[in-house]
Each structure stands twice: as C-alpha cells, then as structure tokens.
Amino acid sequence: MESPLPLIRIIDLKKSYGTKEILKGINLDINPGQVIGYIGPNGAGKSTTVKILTGLIEDFTGKVEINGIDIQKDSLSIKSQLGYVPENAELYEVLTPTEYLDFIGKLYGMEDHIIQERSLKLLKAFGLAANANNRMDTFSKGMRQKVLLISGIIHNPQIIILDEPLSGLDANAVIFVKELISLLAKEGKTIFYCSHMMDVVEKVSDRILLISQGSIIADGTIDQLKSNPNESLEHIFAKLTNRDNDALDASDIITAIQ
C-alpha cells in the first residue's frame, strides 16, 4: 500500500551564509498530526530551518514542499496554512492584545467578526481577558508570549511552528501549553516544536529530530533514540552532540571564584 503524502517534505535543503554552510543537505518527511521535537545545540541550524519553513528565508537550495506545494513557487498559500510563534517575543508592544490580534487576523485575510470572536475566546482561554485592552508594553514576558501563541493559532493553521514557546511562561502556563500542544495534535495539527527544554520536548513530541552542525544526526521516537530505558533525552543530546569533548567545565568556574 502506498504511504500517504507527507505534509512537509524537505529534500536536500542547504543554506550558506558566505562561505559558512549552515544547513548541509537536510532530508525530512513529516506526516500530518505529528508533534516534531526539533532540537540541537546553538548554531546547529534550527532557526535557519524554521526561517525557511516560515518563508522568512527564500534564498536556499534544495526543495521544501508543504501539502505538495513548493515553498519557493507559492509561498503565500503555504504561509496561510502555517502558524508561527518565534523565539523572541517581538511584537508591537504599544498596541493592546485586541488591536494586535485584529492586525494579525487581517493580514491573514480574516473577516472582522471572526477575528473578534476568536480573539475574545482565545484571550479568555489564555487568561488574558482582563488585560485585553491594556497596552502590551505593560505586560510580563510570559503574557507577551501568550499573545504570540494566540497570534500563531488565531487563523486555525494546519501546521504550527513553535520556536521556544515556553520562554518566560510560569509553571502553570507551561502545563497549559503542553496540554494545548497535545490537543492540537489530536485535532490533526502538525506541530514543529523547537526547544532547549529537553524534558518538555521528551514529553510532548512523538518524533524527535536532532540537528547538529547543519545535519540531522538523529531521527525517531524517544524510545527509538534511547540506548537503555533509563536514559533521558538530555543524555542522548549530550552524547550525540559530543558534549564531553568540547563542553564547558563547571569545575573551572568554581575554581575561578574561589
């Protein structure tokens, strides 16, 4: 029987900045409804992959298809299927959440009444209804992150790309977002989840991709990646990215301050 068409297909994806090769030929197939944990050390190429998927970088070699559509040929129809929550909570903070979501909704071509209805429901669900008409420059980092999360899902996208979405969130909010990710996946959404928080990635992802120096060096479920049942994702990460060879030595720091 023929396997279903992957929702996201990446073929030999390469990207260089000058002479520095950031992505060295990534190949990936991602099926609908999967929660992908995308992990890797700093500078491994995670953000570049995300920027290519979201259309922020158009200049690359290789092929990226979403729902069979080539991103370089029709990025607009792909963008309308994507929701993106970036790592740094950069938003127009002088606006209120209501105003910001209205702006985002309109960029997605949504009708006024739908934006208002969804904004209200989502702000309530995220515990921000009381602050719906306050300027976001008075918000904590966690509150801004919640507004970003809402802005990433308000148009009901098929694929959601989350880049460190838990940054700045308190423990309750982290639990809430983890539940949200699971529920979104059950709804058939595909989640592409980038994070350094290994414990969370381990819990929410049903497939983990580990990128190092521009190449995918591990791909599978957490159980497939474990060499023994007690091994955590943190250990796997350290082992595969050669932490033992070039890592900082904490004992040097203790020596320095003594």
Added chain:
Amino acid sequence: MERYILRFILLFRGVWENLGVNFAQFKIILETKVTLDNRKPITFKKRNTGKSSSSSSIIQFIMYMIIGLMFMVIPILIPDRYLALAIMLLCFTSMLSITLVSDFSPILLDTRDQYIIIPKPVNDRTITLSRITFIAIKLFNQVIALCLPLLIYVLFNWNVSAIFLLVLQLLLSTLVALVFVNGFYLIAIKYLPIQKFKDIITYIQIGLSMIIFLAYYLGPNLIQTIVESHLTIEQLKFLWLFPSTWIASFQSLLLGDHSSQIILFSVLGIVVPLFGIYACTHLFSSGFNAKIASLASADTPLPETAENISYNASKRPFYKKLATSLCSSPLEEAGFSIVWLISSKTREFKQQLYPSLAYLPIYFIFLFLRTGEGLSLSEKLKKLGESGLYVIMFYLSLLTILTVFQLITQSNKYKAAWIYYVTPIDRPGQFMTGVLKACLIKYVLPFNILFLCICIPLFGISALNDLLLSSAIGGIESILIMLFLVKNYPFSKASQSNSKALINLLILGLLGLLGYLHKVIFQYELLIWGLAALGWILFFIMLKYLQKEDWKSLAFDDN
C-alpha cells in the same frame, strides 16, 4: 565637562564621608553614570538607531552653549538692561525647566538602579546622594553651558558689581526652575498614573523642540519689534507676572532706580525662589523620594489575572470605523490600522513628527508678519487674499507628507515586523494603500480642514478651489513618495540607512514651483477648478496603480 565637575565634587571626600556615604561606592556609581550618560545617543535619529555615542556630553554642552549664545544676543540688542535681562532670564528659566523635566525624568525614573545597585550592599544614603549628585552634575553642566557666552560678554561690558549681581540672578533663576520642576513632579505624582506621567514628559519634550523652533523663527522678529518700537517693561505688563522680571529688577536697583515697583520686585525676586525651595524641601517633600521610587518600580508588568471580564467587542473604535469605510479589503484595513495605532501610541514617532509639524503655524505667523509690513490687520488680510499668498501655506503643509513617510517605516520595535513575512500578504500594494490612506487622513486632512475653516471666512469661497487643487497635488505627491521613497513596511526598520537629502530637496523644489505656478494662475478661477478636477482624477487612477504594485522592495532582511 561633566567629568570635570565630577572630579571637583570628588575632591571633598571628607564631606561626603561625614554625610554617611561610602566614598568608594559613591565614586564608582557616579563615574559609571557619567560614562553611561556620555555614551547615550544624543539625537532623535541616533536614539532610533540605538547606536551609542562616545562624546554625547560634549556635543550636548556645545548645543546648550549655542542656545546660550542666543541668550547673549538679547542684552546686546535690547539697550534697556532691565527689559533685556527680564526676557533673557525668562528664556533661561523656561529652557532650564523644560529640560529639567524632559532630561532628568529618565534619571529619576531609571529602573536600572532597582536591579543593579539596590541588590548590592550599598547603603541608602550612598544611593540617594549619588542620584541627587548626578542630577546636580548634569544641572550645573547645563547652567554653565547656557550662561558662559553671556558671562563672557558682560565681563567685557559691565562693571564688576553688575557681573556679581548677574551671577546671583542666574543662581536665583536656576532655583526658580528647580522649584517649578519640583512642583510639577509633586502634582504629577499625586494626580497622574505612571503611563500618563510618562506621556506628559513626552509632550514636554515635544513642546521643548517646538519652543526652540518657534524661538529660532520668531525671536529675532520680536526683538526687532521691541528695539524699533522702543518698548519698555512698563508697556509689556504681562512680563510683570514672571519671577524672571522680579529677579531682573536687581540690576535696575544697582543702576539707581529706587522706585517702589523695583523695590517690590527685588524683594519678590529674592523671597519667592528661597521660599519656594524651603516649601519644596520642608513642606511638600515628605514621601517625595518614596513616591519617586514607587514611580521607578511602576514599570513592573501588570498582574496577570484570570478574571473573565470581557471587553466590549461590539463597540468599534473610531479608527476601525474609518478603516472599514475607507478600505476595500482586510489587508488594506490592516495597513490602515497599524499606522493609525502605532503612530498614535509611539512616543519616539510623536517626538520626531510633531515638532516638524510645528513649523506650519509658525510659518503662517511669519508669513502674516512679513506681508505688508506697517499695514493694519484688515489691510494685511486683504493683501493676503488678493495676492493669493495664502496659497503658499497650502503647499507648505504638503511638506508634512515627506516627513511622515520618512518616519513611517522606522521604529525602535522594528524587529516586530517579522510578522509581515510569515503572513500571506498576497497584494502588498493593498496593504500599502491602507498605510497611505491612514497617513493622509491623519496628517494631511486636519490641515486642510483647518485651512478651510480659516480661509473661507477670511478670503471667501474662492479659496475652496485653491485648496482642492493643492490637496490633489498633495495626494499625487504622497503616492509618488510612496512609490519611489518608501521601501519598507511600516515600522519595520531601525532608521534611515541612506540619506535621501537630494530627493527631498527635489521634492521641496517641485512643491515650491507648483506653489508658485498656482499663485501665478491664482486669478483664473475656472482654470483652477479644472486643474483641481484633473488632479483628483489623476490621484484616484494612481491610487489604483499603487494597489497593484508588487512592492518587491519589501523583502525580509535576514539579519
């Protein structure tokens, strides 16, 4: 200069230690604050780029000295020393008060102290005195810069006693400014929430720029009028209300005028500033520091509440009603809304735009004063109407468009513009026409309405076609600027990276030429009606073209 003042202050180590200060900590705190101050961006443009300077305090000192030079000109041009000093000290006190509020508020409200210094083992007295001393350093730096040219001038032209008296007068005027600012803080802290308070500071900064602009254009004219008309302080009775006039009266006393008015003013000139300082320090200051501290910490985020108080979704704000009625798609509405909202709410934007709008009423006054000098008010108006000179004002107002479009792409929060590149904007032209419409409605239409309200009653209905023609030209100009000069989404870049001085000059020249041609054909009413109709048709055709433009220049900068 601040470094020299600091070195001088640090000479008195024993005094500081007697006051309970940890001298080593006091020294390093002040040195760091002076270094930070020296490296902060000095102009609005630089502030936008976020680039630091290494000689801000020197440049600022020179700028204040240039203003001091203008102050120096007042006693040179006005022979009546009392009147000259009354005006000069009024300018000095106003300048000092406004800059005290605008420049020192960030120091008082500096939250970094909360996180960097307060958690360290530094005693309260060291923190408080270092903060006050730093403000004093900045204040002295400014006072010296503003007074230096005047003091050099009087050194060669006045006698010794008059010079010493002038120094006393300048010190008392500084006290007046301090009392005024202290009063402002006490009232503001008592009655205003933090956000409003900070907004007011912004408006004061805008006011400062406008006053400097106004003084630059109107100051020489006013001084000329005073000199030519041989006006005295008795004729300018409104000046009697200002403490600067009371303080200035010391010189008259010295010159032998012992009239009851001068004696009364002199007494007021000494008593009022001293009583003001006493009142501020003893009567009103209780809890002032605590309130300032609470202001500084008021930047902490709002509490997150889980209450489900709903906002009124059915109540549509004015800008949304406008956007819906003027825009043809959600994308165009988005462009309209983002410009309308952010330009209303961003201090940096207002700080840069509003002073440049201030030239309009100033030019109008200038034009009015210069038209038919020596004529009566009604004769001047008649001349303005008959010659069509008022048309020039319409074209001057169009310069606003150039400024608005130069600023509209810039923002300190430019990184938030990532959203444009991950959303499916299929017709960027539509988005940009939304931007254009918001700019025209917000920054051009109000001037046209104002002109309509002023010109129709003054110059008759014939002014209407002139206004229609000039506004059509303004519309066409704005579309051309958008097409050729605007290369970014709104609020999506840090600052203007390349100078467009030549293009700006060309646009100014073109507008000037169009204004002149309009004035030439001013008498031919029908021709102007025809051209206005043609202009508006052209504008709407170009608007359609703008909507279809693919805006390839709006690409994402991956850095």
